């Protein structure tokens with residue numbers, strides 16, 4: 001279901017075989033720093049283990065999954081917790097800004113420049129075809145890298161404090177995305193990806 005959208009604040013970012021839109025500052029009812037501090041404090045952050053080629057590794061970031069349904073992500077079965085009042089408020093703000101409805105959110109905490117996320121597509125079957133995923137960033141800016149699966153073109157976006165990136169259409173089908181480690185010292189960043197499990 002698409003809600004009535006005040007999406008005039010979202011600007012399209014041209015991307016072949018994909019659909020991206022972005023706003024530099026999502027209008028929030030608190031300052032970015034207040035939202036970030038509350039998310040750091042109120043979230044049930046987990047250091048998840050992943051098994052790659054039979055070897056167990058700690059993920060290079062902390063994460064938490066809130067929503068109505070369990071979700072399989074990077075081979076991990078994430079047990080959901082119900083939305084908190086803060087997450088519910090953020091969800092409504094993001095829904096108004098994007099015109100899409102969401103019932104789940106994955107939070108990632110990049111503690112410093114050494115935390116990262118490998119290249120992937122958010123194409124799990126429970127998201128349905130052509131999912132809309134809204135990504136809210138708080139704290140340190142990190143570079144979001146998109147790589148085309150077939151022609152290998154690369155696009156880099158700076159995801160700054162308070163910004164909202166909407167990925168939809170064929171984006172997950174044609175592109176991988178991720179966050180690289182950096183060498184320059186960086187403060188913490190929290191990213192929330194709102195999703196709809198169908």
Ligand SMILES: O=C(O)CCC(=O)C(=O)O
Pocket residue numbers: 106108117122135144159177178179191193
């Ligand atoms: O931290 C980011 O901006 C990317 C997060 C992401 O790709 C995900 O949660 O699937």
Ligand SMILES: [Fe+2]
Pocket residue numbers: 120121122177
């Ligand atoms: Fe992703």
